[in-house]
Amino acid sequence: MDEQSFIDYLRVKRAIDDRSLNATVWNALVTAMPLASQSCPWQVLEIGAGTGAMVQRLLEWDFLHYAAYTALDTSPLFLTEARHALSRWAEQNGLHINQTSEKLSLAGKSREVTVQFVAEELNHWLATASHPKSYDLLIAHAFLDLVNLDETLPPLLSCLKKGGVFYFTINFDGLTVFEPPLQHSLDETILSLYHRTMQEHFVGEKLRSGATCGRRLLTAVGRAGGSLLRAGASDWIIHPVQGKYLPGEDRFLRYFLQMIDEALREQGLVEPTLLRSWLDQRINQIERGELMLIVHQLDLVGRC
Numbered sequence: 001m002d003e004q005s006f007i008d009y010l011r012v013k014r015a016i017d018d019r020s021l022n023a024t025v026w027n028a029l030v031t032a033m034p035l036a037s038q039s040c041p042w043q044v045l046e047i048g049a050g051t052g053a054m055v056q057r058l059l060e061w062d063f064l065h066y067a068a069y070t071a072l073d074t075s076p077l078f079l080t081e082a083r084h085a086l087s088r089w090a091e092q093n094g095l096h097i098n099q100t101s102e103k104l105s106l107a108g109k110s111r112e113v114t115v116q117f118v119a120e121e122l123n124h125w126l127a128t129a130s131h132p133k134s135y136d137l138l139i140a141h142a143f144l145d146l147v148n149l150d151e152t153l154p155p156l157l158s159c160l161k162k163g164g165v166f167y168f169t170i171n172f173d174g175l176t177v178f179e180p181p182l183q184h185s186l187d188e189t190i191l192s193l194y195h196r197t198m199q200e201h202f203v204g205e206k207l208r209s210g211a212t213c214g215r216r217l218l219t220a221v222g223r224a225g226g227s228l229l230r231a232g233a234s235d236w237i238i239h240p241v242q243g244k245y246l247p248g249e250d251r252f253l254r255y256f257l258q259m260i261d262e263a264l265r266e267q268g269l270v271e272p273t274l275l276r277s278w279l280d281q282r283i284n285q286i287e288r289g290e291l292m293l294i295v296h297q298l299d300l301v302g303r304c
């Protein structure tokens with residue numbers, strides 16, 4: 001998928017994530033955080049921040065009041081999109097905006113949030129800059145399946161102050177279901193091979209957490225020096241109501257199928273005509289307002 005399409009995918013994913021985030025885990029996060037003030041703002045680090053959906057969500061959900069927020073992502077294009085989207089949101093909400101080449105500051109009643117955009121690869125950033133015990137809150141949303149947990153979590157958690165909080169959300173956990181079923185075994189073959197493509201990617205020498213990221217995190221955070229406060233499911237469940245999807249859901253389903261198609265074609269794992277026929281049937285189901293999707297994911301909140 002090209003970067004512009006991925007930006008659109010992240011845009012439509014935002015509302016689906018909003019509906020899916022686990023409320024109990026969210027409440028545990030809200031309870032775990034100390035009060036922020038103008039003189040004592042939270043230091044927040046988000047890794048794999050993409051187009052800034054999470055920082056905007058935290059502002060809209062009235063969670064971020066006084067904060068210095070670092071949004072890190074490898075893609076300068078996604079971060080530019082994040083900056084534009086946040087500026088638009090701030091304007092629409094009557095906040096005062098101050099911009100420099102690296103930062104965007106938003107100020108209003110009971111609110112002073114500065115977002116710094118860092119276009120770097122995470123492991124490179126961890127290895128080259130020193131951030132010991134700098135942050136009150138660490139966020140990773142739909143990201144940790146891309147890294148090797150035992151390699152990345154220890155240096156990452158060491159960026160948190162003692163007692164600092166981590167909030168790891170939308171972590172894929174090995175189950176993708178399309179309904180209604182097609183030829184049963186073809187569905188199973190395609191989806192299990194798709195999960196294997198996630199698993200088999202290497203980061204450096206090591207395998208990334210991939211399709212079992214959610215359950216692996218439950219123990220990996222402990223090995224990395226964190227302790228779990230609460231975990232819960234944050235499954236995406238997309239279904240039409242009387243043949244109609246909520247806005248963006250049909251686009252999201254098409255992007256989701258495109259990602260499966262690209263992953264399987266790249267690795268030559270399924271006979272191309274068989275894959276095409278499976279995709280065409282699934283696309284027809286979207287057009288008829290029939291296709292449903294369940295993706296099992298976990299959210300976690302914890303402390304260092």
Ligand SMILES: C[S@@+](CC[C@H](N)C(=O)[O-])C[C@H]1O[C@@H](n2cnc3c(N)ncnc32)[C@H](O)[C@@H]1O
Binds near residue numbers: 010047054073141142
């Ligand atoms: C699935 S997207 C999620 C984006 C965002 N958190 C959201 O859900 O809207 C994963 C993001 O991680 C970024 N990314 C992938 N590997 C990375 C790495 N090694 N270091 C930093 N960012 C990375 C990608 O550019 C992408 O924006």
